[in-house]
Amino acid sequence: MKSFLKGLAGAASIAAIGISGAAKADEPIRFALLQDFTAVYTFVTDEYNQGQRDYIELVNREGGLNGHEIEAIIRDTGNEPQRGIEAYNRARREGAILVDFLSTPVSRAAVNRVLDDEVVMITVLHGRGDASDGTTFPYIFPMMATYWSQATLLLDYIDREQGGLEGKRIAHVYIDSPFGREPVPVMEELAQRKDFELRTYAYPSPGNEQSATWSDVRRFRPDHVILWGAGGGQAVSVREAIRNGIPQENILSVVWMAETDARTIGEERATGIKRFEAVATGTDLPIMQRILEEVIEPGHGAGPSENVGTTYYNIGVASMAVATEAARLALEEHGAPLTGTSLRDGFRMIRDFDAEGMMPPVSFAEDDHQGGGYGRVSRWNGEAWEAVTDWFTAHQDIVWEEIEKDAAGFREGR
């Protein structure tokens, strides 16, 4: 009984910790990185989160933002909405003004809450695409190209660089989930405009077994296939595509295709496959050099150093680079302490920010939280992903039609 009472007292004292509102003048700026380290998103979270923390470490070692350190609150949510909501509520009480779940189910469950609480939520390459409509979702920033933009960009690449779209047969092979079918409307719209034949093929989640789907794809004899999956299923998709006679050059993938996947397929065998790229890969970039110099080499890195420079690591770095830039602008404009609202204004003040060449130049505005929908196509050359195009954007009119439609649905409570 005694120990039970002690436990109660302990719980109560934990409850008493940190009932504070916004960050005070001398207080650190708190970013909550409440991600899925143990369940579904494990293929990306470790590297992504490591990149985020290493970048925050770099900013702090370089003196912080006008003397304010950035503090990361990191918790595992296991991809479960109820755990994410708990972690979010706790982080908010600890003063977090930005939250990043890197999990579509969790961030969807948090949408109404962050809008009510006026906390910035970044949904880098996940979450609701229609949150690009900043007037409807003032506190949510998709920040990089939405899945719709990725789809139009990949198709535009085929149109311009791979012999045009007209009369082609394109197969969209996707994991059977809302994520997989998300780009279908914009692809269908583009199929009408550009006059190509589009067929969609779903494979069951989690995608370890796709042979039945691919024999269907084979019958269609597509000129190009677009892969829409994530994690372990991606390598299976590529293997099946090659087995069914589709040349590597004509396999294009959504952003979730990394070094690990290429190695799983076989470095030689994967040569030629292409993917959408949101952030430059590798360490040959000014920010990455500084991270190596000031964080990794002195031994302050947040994880294994071989992850530094991988696709997902760099996406993590870029996400924090944009967020930090927003915080810097917000501090200049509004001064300390930062709140969710001033941080949001900071995001909206960002113009042509490219993280020293690491990512396409993004600009946000009150009505555009996507930042332009830029990206590029990169190709596995047997050792690494190398860019084959410059940063570009395509058919944003179709993308925005879709954004407007879904955002209107959200406003009307649909």
Place this chain on the structure above:
Amino acid sequence: MFYRLSGVHHTRYETARRIWPVPADRRMVYLVLALAVAAPLYMSDLYLTSYMLPWLIWSAAALSLTLLMGIAGQLHFGFAAVMAIGAYTSIHLTRAGVPLELALIGAGLVAAGIGCIFGAAALRVKGLYLVMATLAMQYLVDWTIINVPAISGGAQATLSTPSVTFLFVPLRGDTALYYGALLWAVIVTMLVLNIKRTSFGRALVAIRDKDFAAAVIGVNPFKYKLLAFFTSSFLGGVSGAVLAFCYYQAVTPEQFGFNVSIQLVAMVLVGGLGSVIGAYLGAGFVLLMPIVLTNVVAYMAIAGWLSVSSNLLAHIPLMVYGGLIVGFILFEPLGLAKIYDNVRKYFLVWPFRHTQS
């Protein structure tokens, strides 16, 4: 001593057949109920919305499942699908303008109807084979929701709950949502407690123990198996709707996936099959223990007591959690409810110690 029996004389059948014949039990229930009702006064919004609220709703769901699995003995590994049907039905009904009170009943009825169709498999198969049939339900319902945009809500596959009133009270704000969940938990609790002492409940127990023996003594297995599925699915459907309206405020297919079904089964098993208090303890354990462990480990790391890689740090709570489940099952195979029961029996005769059970 604590559960004093001396001096408690039942002179009428009504008092002897009360739900809690021992005064101490009754007082404890009143105390817990009073604490629960007063929770918004002394609990911070963090604990109210992130712990109490989901705990109550998941307890109601676990109670619905324990009625089927524990009392009627029919295994169900697709209960999240039942809740999904309830959640989606209630949202679509309220959007169509139906008041929430009726939408909840509609959610229950649709879930019960579909639940019965799959439950009909129980008329032919038992045990692991029934597990397969109910698993099929989970996957079919998942597939249907994802592949029919009219149900899931289009490209984003997210449906927000419209703002509604329940019994003239707008369901908005932490307190209103909490009381909505509390009300439903109390209703389900009383219902299951009462079902256990009716002829219906005894018929279910007879079916659980041996269905052909039950048939011999005049209990119609066809009727009672279907009734068990109907009742449990009805309660599960409404629990799903309450979960959507009082907690998530938006439904997506992932919220009712296969892993949720397994969690529900775990709640029922860890808590103790067929036990009402077990449903509460099991739901608390399965739902809240990972959260508590994550926070404890995180604070230990911040305090510098644990210096390991962040990857390992994220997995320590999982290991401890797994260890705890194995530990509890080894220590008391009948679940957390049995542990409570042992404690209660000990205090029933304390300071003497001649009870064995």
